[in-house]
Amino acid sequence: MVNLDDTNKEFHNELKNISNNDELTNLQIKYLGRNGIINDFLKKINDIPTEEKKEYGKKVNELKNSFLRLIEVKRKELSEKKSDKFFDSTLPGKTFPIGSLHIVSFAIEEITKIFEKIGFIRVSYPEVDWEYSAFEALNMPKGHPARDDFETSYIDFPENLKFGKMVLTPHTSNGQNREMKRVGKPPIRMINISKCYRPNWDATHTPMFFQFEGLCVDLDINITNLKGTLDYFAEKYFGKGTKTRLRPHHFQFTEPSFEVDVTCTVCKGTSKVNENKCKVCKSGWLELGGTGMVHPNVLTEGGIDPKKFSGWAFGFGIERVIMMKYGLDDIRNYYSGDIRFLEQF
Numbered sequence: 001m002v003n004l005d006d007t008n009k010e011f012h013n014e015l016k017n018i019s020n021n022d023e024l025t026n027l028q029i030k031y032l033g034r035n036g037i038i039n040d041f042l043k044k045i046n047d048i049p050t051e052e053k054k055e056y057g058k059k060v061n062e063l064k065n066s067f068l069r070l071i072e073v074k075r076k077e078l079s080e081k082k083s084d085k086f087f088d089s090t091l092p093g094k095t096f097p098i099g100s101l102h103i104v105s106f107a108i109e110e111i112t113k114i115f116e117k118i119g120f121i122r123v124s125y126p127e128v129d130w131e132y133s134a135f136e137a138l139n140m141p142k143g144h145p146a147r148d149d150f151e152t153s154y155i156d157f158p159e160n161l162k163f164g165k166m167v168l169t170p171h172t173s174n175g176q177n178r179e180m181k182r183v184g185k186p187p188i189r190m191i192n193i194s195k196c197y198r199p200n201w202d203a204t205h206t207p208m209f210f211q212f213e214g215l216c217v218d219l220d221i222n223i224t225n226l227k228g229t230l231d232y233f234a235e236k237y238f239g240k241g242t243k244t245r246l247r248p249h250h251f252q253f254t255e256p257s258f259e260v261d262v263t264c265t266v267c268k269g270t271s272k273v274n275e276n277k278c279k280v281c282k283s284g285w286l287e288l289g290g291t292g293m294v295h296p297n298v299l300t301e302g303g304i305d306p307k308k309f310s311g312w313a314f315g316f317g318i319e320r321v322i323m324m325k326y327g328l329d330d331i332r333n334y335y336s337g338d339i340r341f342l343e344q345f
Contacts, residue, residue: 012070015071018074045057104318111212112193118189119189121189123190124192125178128168130164130167134170137174138177139252146170146252153170153198169197170198172212175215179192180304187218190216197209205331206331210317212316215311217299217304218311219308221310222293223246230260237325244288245285246261249290251290253313254291255296257293258290258292260288260291262286264286
């Protein structure tokens with residue numbers, strides 16, 4: 001006589017240990033498949049005494065239906081578990097909005113790559129520095145107008161007897177003296193991009209802004225080398241045909257010093273010859289920033305002999321070159337957090 005109770009107990013014990021759908025399917029095949037245990041019981045009905053066949057058949061069918069019901073209950077339990085939800089690896093994944101670099105970060109990468117191609121090394125120097133690096137090392141003695149607290153942000157920190165007060169650096173030029181001392185002996189080809197701080201806030205100024213500084217020191221460096229580098233940068237960044245011009249100016253840390261203008265990105269420099277003047281430039285040129293030959297005092301302070309070596313430097317605002325490239329009119333938009341503005345780039 002077949003013992004159906006033992007089979008029932010074995011089924012329940014195995015069902016308890018089922019942890020996923022694959023195991024459940026295998027259990028169903030084992031007990032309810034074509035060659036499963038239940039069908040084996042039905043095949044043996046001929047071996048059962050005639051008077052017991054009806055009762056035997058009834059019990060086998062009840063056992064079969066019980067197994068089917070318990071398997072479906074178990075399958076539902078498994079489907080409710082997150083780890084066992086149906087997953088088709090051939091289906092395409094979910095798509096999510098793709099972000100992008102902030103326009104300032106993008107410009108920094110673009111400018112860095114332009115100068116890397118002509119041998120300039122990207123460096124980084126402190127944004128919080130001493131007066132010495134920001135002023136004395138750049139030929140700006142005590143009492144110089146740029147050191148007034150209307151122009152420079154000072155930190156509430158004890159003054160250093162040697163290096164003076166602590167400041168939020170007003171320009172990237174504080175890296176010049178540090179780079180000269182780091183290298184020791186020219187050649188120097190530095191590009192320094194960093195945040196700068198000045199207490200100004202209007203359409204063309206923010207209290208914090210980005211600046212990139214170029215410094216080149218070597219034997220026989222002259223204004224021709226400077227002009228060639230500026231022309232190279234202007235054409236690579238603003239587009240083919242963009243030119244630069246130098247206008248005499250005064251900066252304490254360069255001699256001679258110049259303001260740099262570039263061809264207007266709106267009228268392409270044609271305003272000076274057209275009857276209809278360009279609303280942006282009026283004359284065909286836009287002011288880019290300051291430059292000049294490194295002052296001998298700055299070289300000396302950096303440990304470099306000005307009688308043997310010469311160099312040039314420039315400092316341009318990142319936000320300004322972006323404004324000129326894309327025709328933007330308010331620098332404050334960069335930091336407003338307005339996604340409608342940022343998504344344009």
